[in-house]
Amino acid sequence: MADKTWWKNAVGYQVYPRSFKDTNDDGVGDIRGIIEKLPYLKDLGVDFIWVNPIYKSPNVDNGYDISDYESIEPEFGTMDDFKELLSKAHALDIKIILDLVVNHTSDQHPWFLESKKGKDNPYRDYYLWADATEDKMPNDWKSFSGHSAWTYDKNSGQAYFHVFAAQQPDLNWKNPKVRQAIYKMIRWWLDLGIDGFRMDAISHIQKEPWDFKIKDNPWAPFMNVKGIDKYMTELRDIFNEYSVMTVGEASGVTSRKAINWTDPNRDGYINMIFQLEQNVQVGKPGEQRIQPLGFKKVLARWQRDLADGGWNALYVENHDNPRINTVLGNQTKQSAKAIAATYMLLRGTPFIYQGQELGMTNYPFTKPDQMDGLDMDIFKQIEQSGHSKEETMKIMSHWSRDNARTPMQWDDSKFAGFSDKTPWLAVNDNHQTINVEAEIQDSDSILNFYKKLIALRKSEKAFSDGSFELILDNDPSVFSYLRKDSEQTFLIISNLGEKSRNVTLPEKIVKHNWQVVLTNDETLQINKNLQVAPFAVTVFKKIN
Numbered sequence: 001m002a003d004k005t006w007w008k009n010a011v012g013y014q015v016y017p018r019s020f021k022d023t024n025d026d027g028v029g030d031i032r033g034i035i036e037k038l039p040y041l042k043d044l045g046v047d048f049i050w051v052n053p054i055y056k057s058p059n060v061d062n063g064y065d066i067s068d069y070e071s072i073e074p075e076f077g078t079m080d081d082f083k084e085l086l087s088k089a090h091a092l093d094i095k096i097i098l099d100l101v102v103n104h105t106s107d108q109h110p111w112f113l114e115s116k117k118g119k120d121n122p123y124r125d126y127y128l129w130a131d132a133t134e135d136k137m138p139n140d141w142k143s144f145s146g147h148s149a150w151t152y153d154k155n156s157g158q159a160y161f162h163v164f165a166a167q168q169p170d171l172n173w174k175n176p177k178v179r180q181a182i183y184k185m186i187r188w189w190l191d192l193g194i195d196g197f198r199m200d201a202i203s204h205i206q207k208e209p210w211d212f213k214i215k216d217n218p219w220a221p222f223m224n225v226k227g228i229d230k231y232m233t234e235l236r237d238i239f240n241e242y243s244v245m246t247v248g249e250a251s252g253v254t255s256r257k258a259i260n261w262t263d264p265n266r267d268g269y270i271n272m273i274f275q276l277e278q279n280v281q282v283g284k285p286g287e288q289r290i291q292p293l294g295f296k297k298v299l300a301r302w303q304r305d306l307a308d309g310g311w312n313a314l315y316v317e318n319h320d321n322p323r324i325n326t327v328l329g330n331q332t333k334q335s336a337k338a339i340a341a342t343y344m345l346l347r348g349t350p351f352i353y354q355g356q357e358l359g360m361t362n363y364p365f366t367k368p369d370q371m372d373g374l375d376m377d378i379f380k381q382i383e384q385s386g387h388s389k390e391e392t393m394k395i396m397s398h399w400s401r402d403n404a405r406t407p408m409q410w411d412d413s414k415f416a417g418f419s420d421k422t423p424w425l426a427v428n429d430n431h432q433t434i435n436v437e438a439e440i441q442d443s444d445s446i447l448n449f450y451k452k453l454i455a456l457r458k459s460e461k462a463f464s465d466g467s468f469e470l471i472l473d474n475d476p477s478v479f480s481y482l483r484k485d486s487e488q489t490f491l492i493i494s495n496l497g498e499k500s501r502n503v504t505l506p507e508k509i510v511k512h513n514w515q516v517v518l519t520n521d522e523t524l525q526i527n528k529n530l531q532v533a534p535f536a537v538t539v540f541k542k543i544n
């Protein structure tokens with residue numbers, strides 16, 4: 001029997017296929033590119049890869065608008081390519097998890113094309129339709145883009161509902177036929193041998209009745225709404241038949257509620273959650289930095305609230321957020337390393353987003369048309385909220401999700417070794433110094449630090465399931481904590497700020513002897529009073 005909780009001591013790596021590696025020089029990354037780079041990922045030390053959507057898609061939202069769940073988007077390759085990826089990864093002991101996008105489909109999915117044909121079509125109630133007129137939608141709910149969550153269909157005098165773009169109509173989960181079709185698709189992939197799913201926008205699948213009155217949060221009517229437990233339980237029962245991991249993108253599931261979602265002893269639905277609070281509440285557009293104290297408080301609260309049986313997914317970057325070494329760090333080696341050791345040694349399963357291990361930074365966007373379609377929508381919203389064109393550009397350039405989507409930097413050649421042709425999104429000029437080839441050579445590189453960190457994380461049980469205790473709770477930038485199991489105790493001291501900090505350590509720490517196991521600042525030693533340099537991090541092990 002395979003170990004069902006293999007993910008507890010695993011380190012994951014997120015591949016955004018479009019920007020990872022292009023093997024046929026069309027400027028778009030592909031599945032063969034992931035196959036080619038498996039040895040790189042093995043050498044880094046990762047145990048599983050989460051691959052962003054590779055399914056057939058009109059690509060309005062870079063693959064999050066799926067028109068066929070069981071075939072591969074030709075830009076990315078073929079089903080044979082995928083099977084080869086799966087078997088070659090498995091041969092290297094690397095697992096593969098895929099994105100599961102079932103809150104919505106593409107408006108080009110055959111179900112929706114049928115559904116749109118008219119009220120009598122057998123697929124009509126695969127989606128959410130309600131009576132409307134051109135100027136009066138069924139209610140005034142807004143989608144995440146800020147526009148109406150409804151799109152009118154003249155033909156039938158009804159509108160359909162979507163929490164994302166109009167080209168991403170929401171599925172009707174109340175319809176058992178929809179659920180059966182989705183469950184069949186899920187089994188199809190699991191039977192093919194994949195190792196789990198990252199469940200996209202999963203907390204939105206249940207909606208309030210259309211006459212629900214919104215108070216403050218415009219998205220409350222589709223954030224972890226009552227009744228979702230029925231669907232999540234059905235999903236859980238399928239996953240439980242396999243040895244797979246599940247990580248839900250579940251905004252609206254608070255840290256308090258997350259234990260019921262993730263603790264098997266509380267009949268949890270999934271293994272872990274990507275909370276989004278660390279991004280949205282700690283750095284607002286217009287503020288140019290993520291505040292270290294806010295960041296620390298969110299992460300520490302999730303650590304505490306899930307301590308008693310729940311589990312966290314740990315991350316600092318993904319394909320929807322800017323580069324952490326720009327918005328929290330100061331674009332140096334030092335800050336990239338400090339951030340890495342700080343989040344990766346928390347309790348949970350750490351994920352690394354492609355390029356993060358190199359310290360890749362935001363792209364210096366200067367014109368709106370350098371950014372991708374859906375992001376432009378947000379651009380308009382920021383402008384409409386009263387900012388000048390220049391300010392809007394500054395905010396967007398800083399927070400745009402395209403910052404994370406520029407091509408992976410493999411070497412210092414023209415297109416960074418990603419492709420020989422002009423890539424779909426520009427390569428950052430700093431690939432001349434920030435790239436895999438250069439960082440392999442440099443023993444002090446961010447990449448080599450990540451390798452040591454991953455090895456350390458996996459070598460000690462205390463890091464996976466040990467307890468978490470925050471110390472120096474209120475220091476504005478020092479993030480310091482203990483990880484402890486029956487055998488070992490580790491202490492992490494990290495300064496996520498740009499100013500040096502003077503801190504006083506509690507007696508219960510000072511009275512012991514500590515040995516440095518990983519650091520980016522050789523001068524740091526345990527003393528009652530100590531000075532922690534900007535972006536210094538040290539991991540200590542208690543020796544007596």
Ligand code: TEU
Binds near residue numbers: 276
């Ligand atoms: O993102 C979804 C997402 O961030 C929302 O579900 C979130 O809950 C909301 O903005 C509230 O803060 C995922 C993908 O990661 C993204 O790339 C897709 O564009 C999106 O879903 C639609 O599928």
Ligand code: CA
Binds near residue numbers: 026028029
């Ligand atoms: Ca390609």
